Amino acid sequence: MAVKSDSSVQSCDFVLFGTLGDLARRKLLPAMYQLDKAGLLHADTRILGIARKGMPQEEYVAAVKEALSTFLKEPLDEGTWTDFQQRLTFYSTDFTDPAGYAGLKEVLNPNSVMVNYFATPPSIYGDIGRCLQENDLIQPNTRVVLEKPIGHDLASSQVINDQVAAYFEESQIYRIDHYLGKETVQNLVALRFANSLFASKWDNRTIDHVQITVAEEVGIEGRWGYFDKAGQMRDMIQNHLLQVLCLVAMDPPVNLNADSIRDEKVKVLKSLRPINQDNVFENTVRGQYTGGFLKGNTVPGYLDEEGANLDSDTETFVAMRVDIDNWRWAGVPFYLRSGKRMPTKHSEIVVHFKNPPHNLYRDHYRQLPANKLTIRLQPHEGVEIQMMNKVPGLDSSTRLQTTKLDLSFSDTFKNERIADAYERLLLECMLGNQALFVRRDEVEQAWTWCDSIINAWENSNEPPKSYPAGSWGPVASVALITRDNRAWEE
Numbered sequence: 145m146a147v148k149s150d151s152s153v154q155s156c157d158f159v160l161f162g163t164l165g166d167l168a169r170r171k172l173l174p175a176m177y178q179l180d181k182a183g184l185l186h187a188d189t190r191i192l193g194i195a196r197k198g199m200p201q202e203e204y205v206a207a208v209k210e211a212l213s214t215f216l217k218e219p220l221d222e223g224t225w226t227d228f229q230q231r232l233t234f235y236s237t238d239f240t241d242p243a244g245y246a247g248l249k250e251v252l253n254p255n256s257v258m259v260n261y262f263a264t265p266p267s268i269y270g271d272i273g274r275c276l277q278e279n280d281l282i283q284p285n286t287r288v289v290l291e292k293p294i295g296h297d298l299a300s301s302q303v304i305n306d307q308v309a310a311y312f313e314e315s316q317i318y319r320i321d322h323y324l325g326k327e328t329v330q331n332l333v334a335l336r337f338a339n340s341l342f343a344s345k346w347d348n349r350t351i352d353h354v355q356i357t358v359a360e361e362v363g364i365e366g367r368w369g370y371f372d373k374a375g376q377m378r379d380m381i382q383n384h385l386l387q388v389l390c391l392v393a394m395d396p397p398v399n400l401n402a403d404s405i406r407d408e409k410v411k412v413l414k415s416l417r418p419i420n421q422d423n424v425f426e427n428t429v430r431g432q433y434t435g436g437f438l439k440g441n442t443v444p445g446y447l448d449e450e451g452a453n454l455d456s457d458t459e460t461f462v463a464m465r466v467d468i469d470n471w472r473w474a475g476v477p478f479y480l481r482s483g484k485r486m487p488t489k490h491s492e493i494v495v496h497f498k499n500p501p502h503n504l505y506r507d508h509y510r511q512l513p514a515n516k517l518t519i520r521l522q523p524h525e526g527v528e529i530q531m532m533n534k535v536p537g538l539d540s541s542t543r544l545q546t547t548k549l550d551l552s553f554s555d556t557f558k559n560e561r562i563a564d565a566y567e568r569l570l571l572e573c574m575l576g577n578q579a580l581f582v583r584r585d586e587v588e589q590a591w592t593w594c595d596s597i598i599n600a601w602e603n604s605n606e607p608p609k610s611y612p613a614g615s616w617g618p619v620a621s622v623a624l625i626t627r628d629n630r631a632w633e634e
């Protein structure tokens with residue numbers, strides 16, 4: 145296996161708090177393994193797995209191997225594993241006990257960048273920071289990665305951010321939104337700013353409206369305790385969908401540096417038209433799934449999921465019309481939709497362009513179908529443009545047909561593997577690049593906007609509308625867009 149010792153790949157002590165937890169096993173350890181397999185870890189990079197439960201080193205190594213065998217989408221490569229296991233060190237302590245960190249310093253390499261990944265409940269982020277500081281483990285090149293959700297609302301996110309800021313500078317803090325690590329989400333920036341075709345046609349003069357759909361086939365996967373307190377608004381819209389919306393709507397950044405991009409995203413978030421109790425039902429629909437059919441199988445309703453409360457009003461679906469009050473987007477609605485137990489896993493952005501100013505074909509077509517740019521985020525990653533073409537033939541010069549330019553990533557980049565989002569994000573963090581991580585003011589601005597909607601829902605006492613599992617959401621979500629003489633992409 146080739147290990148790059150290129151100066152851009154720094155040696156790193158990757159300290160994984162919560163190494164036996166679900167996120168670490170499912171995503172983080174497989175991502176580190178893939179980076180190793182691709183030769184993207186420095187020869188001296190090590191993984192220090194920390195957990196409350198004590199166990200001998202061999203048992204930990206076996207547990208990591210079991211996690212990789214379970215969660216990698218391909219068979220474990222024995223050569224990579226032989227090298228990867230050499231990087232593993234296990235350390236046990238209660239994360240809130242400073243005395244427990246005493247032996248950690250001896251294990252760390254003073255020449256390596258220290259990346260602390262907090263794969264733990266956010267309630268102990270501050271405790272971990274304090275324990276690291278009391279043990280003199282925070283240096284200028286120490287970094288910390290925080291998982292979402294950062295809080296439950298603006299006030300609680302400020303508490304968490306303040307607790308972490310007591311020990312780390314903003315330049316040391318990497319807040320994860322795994323959508324920013326997806327290949328297709330990054331490609332959005334390239335598509336917009338590396339192609340003059342789109343760069344010059346990206347505003348209210350050319351675009352009619354934008355749809356962003358993130359449909360999930362899964363339900364809540366045994367996570368009732370977490371999900372019922374969150375709901376789809378906090379779980380998906382506050383972070384992933386608003387981040388995607390920002391990348392679609394932002395002005396060109398001065399350059400690709402982290403703060404240049406983040407400055408532009410914050411401007412979009414500040415321009416979102418507030419939704420409150422005066423306009424919440426005009427602009428949003430919340431739903432909750434009942435029992436239904438998915439891919440030929442019956443699936444339970446939300447209230448029949450394992451651990452459920454009978455009377456929960458938590459939403460598992462949200463559709464909304466979002467207006468961006470700025471020069472570029474005045475009059476261009478963004479329709480957002482995200483739900484669990486939809487018919488299929490399917491995430492895409494569809495940009496609907498305006499019709500040409502004058503219809504030369506009006507004798508044959510009362511209205512020409514508009515051009516559409518579809519960016520498929522997952523699965524079947526790719527980009528598609530719908531346009532009108534003349535049907536070849538001598539019989540008529542006015543017979544037109546809707547056609548598609550379809551660029552499928554898997555067909556076009558046949559030999560390239562599409563990396564998991566966490567691989568990209570862990571690599572960027574080790575390289576010290578914050579561009580794909582969320583700055584504090586972004587998180588707080590997103591909460592400010594979402595809190596107003598959540599409060600309006602709570603004050604109305606109106607329950608979410610039901611939809612059968614395996615459908616595209618409540619009927620009211622269709623009404624939300626047809627009222628504007630538009631329709632959801634199906």
Ligand SMILES: NC(=O)C1=CN([C@@H]2O[C@H](COP(=O)(O)OP(=O)(O)OC[C@H]3O[C@@H](n4cnc5c(N)ncnc54)[C@H](OP(=O)(O)O)[C@@H]3O)[C@@H](O)[C@H]2O)C=CC1
Pocket residue numbers: 161162163164165166167168170195196197237238239240262263264265266268291292293
């Ligand atoms: N799982 C996922 O797919 C995702 C998770 N997240 C976020 O990532 C974080 C971790 O989630 P997840 O892995 O699912 O949670 P888990 O509960 O599976 O893992 C958390 C780990 O932290 C350990 N831990 C908690 N408190 C302490 C302590 N005081 N001392 C030592 N160890 C402690 C737990 O150990 P013990 O078992 O001994 O209590 C457990 O192993 C959460 O913030 C979650 O919201 C975000 C997106 C997706």
Ligand SMILES: O=C1O[C@H](COP(=O)(O)O)[C@@H](O)[C@H](O)[C@H]1O
Pocket residue numbers: 360362379380
């Ligand atoms: O953060 C989360 O994301 C997943 C969806 O992620 P994807 O990469 O599979 O699209 C969602 O299921 C989960 O509830 C949420 O916490």
